[in-house]
Amino acid sequence: MQYPPSADRARISEIFSSLQGEGTHLGERHLFIRFEECHIQCTYCDEVKTGVEMTLDQVIEEVKRLEALEGPHAFVSLTGGEPLLYLVFLRSLLPALKNLELKVYLETNGILWQALEDVIGWCDVIAMDMKPASVTGDKNYDSDHRRFLQTAVQKEVFVKMVLSKEIFFTEYENEIRIIADIDPRIPVILQPISSRIEGHDDPELMELLGRLQRNGSQWASNIRIVPRFHKIFNLR
Ligand code: SF4
Structure with a gap:
């Protein structure tokens, strides 16, 4: 990492209060802590590298301030970048959030299963x-995703797949079957990719997602198509 944590x-890129714009907790008010780096x-990553170094006390003070000003928040949402890169810091932060009786929502790329x-x-x-490598342009992480999900099912979990027209059907099917092998009831969110335009504005992509939803439903019982709500309503 460029800035190893302690x-x-x-x-930290930003700490702010907004509506959760993705997934099964859409529309809830969350207090976001965005970690820098992944x-x-x-290829579609839109992470802005605007982070500053913050101490644990500074983060906790900002959380308390926002909770008092804009709360109550349903969750403190750890996002990024990749929050699990900050394991050594999370071991201090998470108990401190629990001491404040706040619930923790972890947004992650689903790879760092040891963390x-x-x-x-x-x-x-x-x-x-x-x-899926056919969408990200990075390597395929299916064996890590499997191990990650095997641990994540101890808690409430859903899986999000950001999809473009480049998706290989076989890779998609394989990932749906990994989920279904662990528990076919785990919610799966198919999210149209956002690059040049927001994905929901692309009828071909939405039609493709419909086909993927029908195909994947052979194995997984709860596949939903959910565009990014905060982009549609121009929220932070
Ligand atoms: S996992 Fe998220 S933060 Fe990391 S490169 Fe991909 S889109 Fe960017």
Whole structure:
């Protein structure tokens, strides 16, 4: 990592209050802590590198301030970048959030399963990505995704797949079957990719997602198509 964390310090892009715009908790008010940096490279990544180093006390003070000003929040949402890169910091942050009686929602690319095993006891919801190589342009992480989901099912979990017209059907099917092997009832969110335009504005892509939803329903019983709500309504 360019800025390795410690138990007391991490590189944070922003802390803010907004509506959750993705997944099964759409529309809830969340307090977001966005960590800088990721360990993979998706071609569509829109992460802005505007982080600053913050101490644990500074993060907790900002969380308390926003909870008082704009709360109550349904969850503190850890997002990124990839929050699990900050394992050593999370071991300090997560118990502190629990002491404030806040619930933790972890948004993750679903790869760093060893780190998840370490912190899952403090998490309430896992919003896990599966990253098909045919869409991300990175390598295929299916064996890591499988191990990650095997741990994540201890808690409330859903899987999000960001999909473009480049998706290979065989890769998609394989990932749906990994999910269904663990539990066919795990919600799967198919999210149209956002690059040049927001994906929901692309009728061909939405039609393709409909076909993928029908196909995947042979194995998984809860596949939904959900565009990014915060982009449609121009929220933060
Ligand atoms: S996992 Fe997320 S943060 Fe990491 S490169 Fe992909 S889109 Fe960007």
